[in-house]
Amino acid sequence: MANPFQNLFKKIFPHKEEHSELRNYPIFKTLNSRELQFVYNCLHHREFKADEIIFEEGFPLEVIYFIESGEVELSSKKEPKTKLILKENDVFGLIDFFSGQKRRMTAKALSDTTLLAIADSDFEELINRQPSLGTKILWSCCQLMAKTIQEKTQVYN
Amino acid sequence: MNWNRIIFILLLLTLIVLGIIFYSPIFIYLIISIIVSYIFDPIVSWLEYKGMARWIAILCVYAVIAGLIAWLVITYIPRLIEQGNQLIKFISRTDVPLDQAIVQLPLVHSIYEFILKVDQTIPQLNLLPQFNQLIELGVQKLGELPQILLSNFQSIISTVALVFTIPFFSYFLLKDKRKIRQALVSLAPNKYFELTLILFNKVDENIGTYLRAILLEMINVGILSTIALTIVGVPYSIVIGAIAGLLNIIPYLGPWIGGFVAGFVILVSGLPPIMIVWMAMAILIVQFLDNYIFYPLIVGRTIRMHPLVVLMTVIAGSYFGGVIWMLISVPLVYMTYSLIMALHKNLKEFRII
Numbered sequence: 001m002a003n004p005f006q007n008l009f010k011k012i013f014p015h016k017e018e019h020s021e022l023r024n025y026p027i028f029k030t031l032n033s034r035e036l037q038f039v040y041n042c043l044h045h046r047e048f049k050a051d052e053i054i055f056e057e058g059f060p061l062e063v064i065y066f067i068e069s070g071e072v073e074l075s076s077k078k079e080p081k082t083k084l085i086l087k088e089n090d091v092f093g094l095i096d097f098f099s100g101q102k103r104r105m106t107a108k109a110l111s112d113t114t115l116l117a118i119a120d121s122d123f124e125e126l127i128n129r130q131p132s133l134g135t136k137i138l139w140s141c142c143q144l145m146a147k148t149i150q151e152k153t154q155v156y157n
Numbered sequence: 158m159n160w161n162r163i164i165f166i167l168l169l170l171t172l173i174v175l176g177i178i179f180y181s182p183i184f185i186y187l188i189i190s191i192i193v194s195y196i197f198d199p200i201v202s203w204l205e206y207k208g209m210a211r212w213i214a215i216l217c218v219y220a221v222i223a224g225l226i227a228w229l230v231i232t233y234i235p236r237l238i239e240q241g242n243q244l245i246k247f248i249s250r251t252d253v254p255l256d257q258a259i260v261q262l263p264l265v266h267s268i269y270e271f272i273l274k275v276d277q278t279i280p281q282l283n284l285l286p287q288f289n290q291l292i293e294l295g296v297q298k299l300g301e302l303p304q305i306l307l308s309n310f311q312s313i314i315s316t317v318a319l320v321f322t323i324p325f326f327s328y329f330l331l332k333d334k335r336k337i338r339q340a341l342v343s344l345a346p347n348k349y350f351e352l353t354l355i356l357f358n359k360v361d362e363n364i365g366t367y368l369r370a371i372l373l374e375m376i377n378v379g380i381l382s383t384i385a386l387t388i389v390g391v392p393y394s395i396v397i398g399a400i401a402g403l404l405n406i407i408p409y410l411g412p413w414i415g416g417f418v419a420g421f422v423i424l425v426s427g428l429p430p431i432m433i434v435w436m437a438m439a440i441l442i443v444q445f446l447d448n449y450i451f452y453p454l455i456v457g458r459t460i461r462m463h464p465l466v467v468l469m470t471v472i473a474g475s476y477f478g479g480v481i482w483m484l485i486s487v488p489l490v491y492m493t494y495s496l497i498m499a500l501h502k503n504l505k506e507f508r509i510i
């Protein structure tokens with residue numbers, strides 16, 4: 001049963017959580033609203049038309065993207081067989097962020113796409129400057145990668 | 158190319174030009190505010206990460222700075238003014254003409270006698286009139302000094318007025334730093350988005366570190382020089398220390414110029430010339446401490462610029478706009494240089510050039 005005082009309090013101070021839509025991305029799932037604000041401050045909104053190239057293979061790795069809406073295709077000239085199609089709430093550039101200096105794939109927007117972008121230096125600063133936020137993000141990254149590895153091994157088995 | 162696009166771009170350009178003309182009087186305020194915001198940004202960000210709202214963090218920093226400035230004004234400025242006044246009084250005293258006063262100084266007098274002797278032994282040389290001319294020129298420049306201060310009284314007043322608007326400007330620059338950056342980056346077309354973002358971050362970081370380094374260096378060298386000169390017993394040590402700190406913006410040359418100023422003051426105030434040696438040693442020790450102990454501690458990495466480039470920059474700056482440009486030209490050239498380097502590297506990596 002709801003406390004009438006609590007209801008009154010909620011009416012006087014309506015608490016609207018900002019940027020909670022960021023929780024749709026697995027790596028920001030566990031953040032609280034204050035930490036989401038920090039993340040949001042570093043994000044940039046970008047809109048890409050269908051068939052527009054987002055980045056090319058061999059470019060320096062500086063930005064991580066989150067797909068807000070639309071579809072993105074990742075492909076590589078070296079291995080023409082591997083093609084990845086990413087959808088809403090997926091992230092790309094994250095694995096490259098941990099592994100290397102160059103883009104290993106070319107990203108192309110398949111339909112009209114909205115992306116959220118964060119520079120890797122900002123991302124690093126976010127993790128380094130705020131240990132609790134950093135731990136949460138890194139923990140989520142590990143979970144994400146563990147999940148991917150599991151899926152891959154199941155396919156090959 | 159369609160015409161609508163061209164017309165739109167032309168309109169936009171006209172608007173930008175008009176905007177620049179309209180806002181040009183406050184450019185200098187804006188630039189100073191940007192510098193101030195760069196200097197305070199790390200502290201504010203640190204407080205923000207510790208859990209303080211950004212605007213409260215800024216106000217806290219402002220309060221601390223205001224307190225510091227008030228303390229400095231109360232303790233330091235009266236002595237600075239007193240010493241400056243003494244110096245000006247010496248220059249502009251009327252009982253003895255200044256060129257005679259200078260010739261009566263022990264060292265100058267001995268040089269004068271030496272030249273007299275040389276002239277007597279080698280009659281064709283005529284060194285003495287030239288020496289006299291040199292002294293007259295020096296006296297003329299010195300005599301202009303108080304006048305320069307007085308005639309710039311108005312601009313000094315407007316500088317004081319400026320001090321009160323800058324905190325407002327930099328408050329908003331500090332508070333909305335991220336929003337301003339997001340807005341600026343959002344102007345870039347998709348093709349250049351990553352490039353713009355990286356350049357922004359790199360240039361931002363470079364300028365920030367450099368400005369903070371300069372400021373800390375200035376304060377550090379100023380205080381150290383004042384202490385060292387006071388120990389040695391050079392008069393007007395606070396004024397000279399402040400000048401030495403300010404001149405330290407110019408790498409390599411700044412300390413030398415500061416040393417010359419101090420040496421000149423020693424000569425003028427009629428102290429034994431051996432003081433110059435002690436003063437030079439004091440300044441050397443300060444520079445040594447600064448270069449090998451404090452600078453690596455405070456800044457961490459050195460900013461490399463070839464001495465020749467520094468020399469050329471300073472001379473060109475002095476031709477361009479006097480003492481102020483001499484001081485700003487080196488930081489300006491360094492920042493342009495680092496911007497071009499970052500731009501070149503990234504343009505190449507993104508295969509645009």
